[in-house]
Amino acid sequence: MSQDTKKEKKFTMTLPPEELMACGHLACQGCGATLAMRYMLKGLGQKTALCIPACCWAVIDGPYPYSSLDVPIYHCAFETAASTATGVKAGLEMAGDPETTVVAWAGDGGTFDIGIQALSGAAERNDDIIYVCYDNEAYMNTGIQRSSATPYGAWTTTTPVKHFKNRPKKDIVAILAAHRIPYIATASVSHPEDFVRKVKKAKAIKGTRFFHVYAPCPTGWKSRPEDSVKLARMAVQNGLFPLYEIEDGEKYTLNLKLKDKKPVEDYLRLQGRFRHLSPEAIAEIQAEIDVRWARLLKHVEA
Amino acid sequence: MRPKKAKKIVFKSAEEMPIMICSVGDQTHNLTGAWRNIRPEIDLSKCIKCGICWKFCPEPSIDVVDEWPVVDYDYCKGCGICAEECPAKCIVMVEERR
Ligand code: SF4
Numbered sequence: 001m002s003q004d005t006k007k008e009k010k011f012t013m014t015l016p017p018e019e020l021m022a023c024g025h026l027a028c029q030g031c032g033a034t035l036a037m038r039y040m041l042k043g044l045g046q047k048t049a050l051c052i053p054a055c056c057w058a059v060i061d062g063p064y065p066y067s068s069l070d071v072p073i074y075h076c077a078f079e080t081a082a083s084t085a086t087g088v089k090a091g092l093e094m095a096g097d098p099e100t101t102v103v104a105w106a107g108d109g110g111t112f113d114i115g116i117q118a119l120s121g122a123a124e125r126n127d128d129i130i131y132v133c134y135d136n137e138a139y140m141n142t143g144i145q146r147s148s149a150t151p152y153g154a155w156t157t158t159t160p161v162k163h164f165k166n167r168p169k170k171d172i173v174a175i176l177a178a179h180r181i182p183y184i185a186t187a188s189v190s191h192p193e194d195f196v197r198k199v200k201k202a203k204a205i206k207g208t209r210f211f212h213v214y215a216p217c218p219t220g221w222k223s224r225p226e227d228s229v230k231l232a233r234m235a236v237q238n239g240l241f242p243l244y245e246i247e248d249g250e251k252y253t254l255n256l257k258l259k260d261k262k263p264v265e266d267y268l269r270l271q272g273r274f275r276h277l278s279p280e281a282i283a284e285i286q287a288e289i290d291v292r293w294a295r296l297l298k299h300v301e302a
Numbered sequence: 303m304r305p306k307k308a309k310k311i312v313f314k315s316a317e318e319m320p321i322m323i324c325s326v327g328d329q330t331h332n333l334t335g336a337w338r339n340i341r342p343e344i345d346l347s348k349c350i351k352c353g354i355c356w357k358f359c360p361e362p363s364i365d366v367v368d369e370w371p372v373v374d375y376d377y378c379k380g381c382g383i384c385a386e387e388c389p390a391k392c393i394v395m396v397e398e399r400r
Pocket residue numbers: 342358359360361362363364373377378379380381382383384385
């Protein structure tokens with residue numbers, strides 16, 4: 001390409017240019033959760049209200065009364081993300097504002113463990129909220145403690161190398177699918193176009209909508225900060241975190257079909273939290289992924 | 303496109319403080335560029351304007367100026383994602399000297 005034609009070429013933007021997340025926030029270098037927030041707000045636009053329980057984002061956003069987001073935020077108690085969002089939505093409707101999208105934005109601890117009762121309640125009532133769980137696979141904000149989203153084999157400060165976590169990750173999407181809510185989607189920060197498309201789709205649906213977003217955490221995973229996006233991409237490509245949607249708890253759509261899944265080993269080797277794993281343990285993880293993948297394909301074909 | 307730099311609003315007493323976070327993106331007074339120990343440098347002659355660095359910057363501290371990517375060193379934390387993801391390999395991370 002000659003210099004002149006290059007000068008004229010437009011800068012490619014595959015996402016909406018609108019930026020509702022400002023600089024100056026307090027996330028670690030290479031944080032996946034900030035990318036998730038950035039993409040979600042790009043999809044939802046300014047008419048959005050957030051309810052954030054205790055999680056990394058409660059800190060990232062900045063100390064009161066400052067905030068790095070251009071939308072209103074309600075900081076709520078750890079277990080109440082979904083119920084607070086329900087209340088905010090009801091309040092807005094009473095005040096004559098049916099338009100604003102209310103989003104509960106919680107980490108994996110606040111979704112898989114502490115907030116699951118409120119989430120289940122909201123899903124059962126089919127309250128008109130979007131619930132986003134950004135999953136960094138442990139309680140990162142309080143110092144890397146095990147959560148029920150921590151995968152098999154991982155080191156955390158409460159599951160040290162000698163006693164690494166020996167139970168598989170909870171399948172939160174299946175739990176939500178059992179509630180028969182109108183829309184469930186998984187998304188990864190490595191595929192922002194897919195994420196923004198799903199957010200826009202969810203915005204137009206009424207009822208409880210759930211997002212499970214894969215958000216790498218270099219601090220807690222003991223990985224290099226520049227690898228965050230790469231790790232998320234690898235997790236999608238090796239079938240550990242497939243991208244799919246579920247409508248009305250039944251209609252499964254696979255967004256990214258994989259011809260041959262990459263081996264999980266390369267992904268595990270990039271992270272310090274899996275360094276102690278023996279080849280047998282890695283083979284076990286691979287087998288578990290294959291089983292889950294086969295189950296998902298069965299759902300999609302059904 | 304990105305909210306511009308805000309001055310830090312200083313509240314003199316508790317009465318002056320707003321009841322709720324007013325969310326105007328006013329955390330921008332916090333110049334996170336000070337955290338950086340390596341800095342990205344873009345070689346624009348090799349850039350193909352694919353937008354990937356802009357898309358994956360978690361700050362977001364890559365601006366688009368006259369259709370070119372430009373790093374805002376006031377906020378860039380030096381994570382290196384842009385250099386890792388750039389398909390043309392035109393971003394290098396160099397040691398920061400202050
Ligand atoms: S090094 Fe990280 S923070 Fe700095 S411009 Fe690149 S992606 Fe953004």
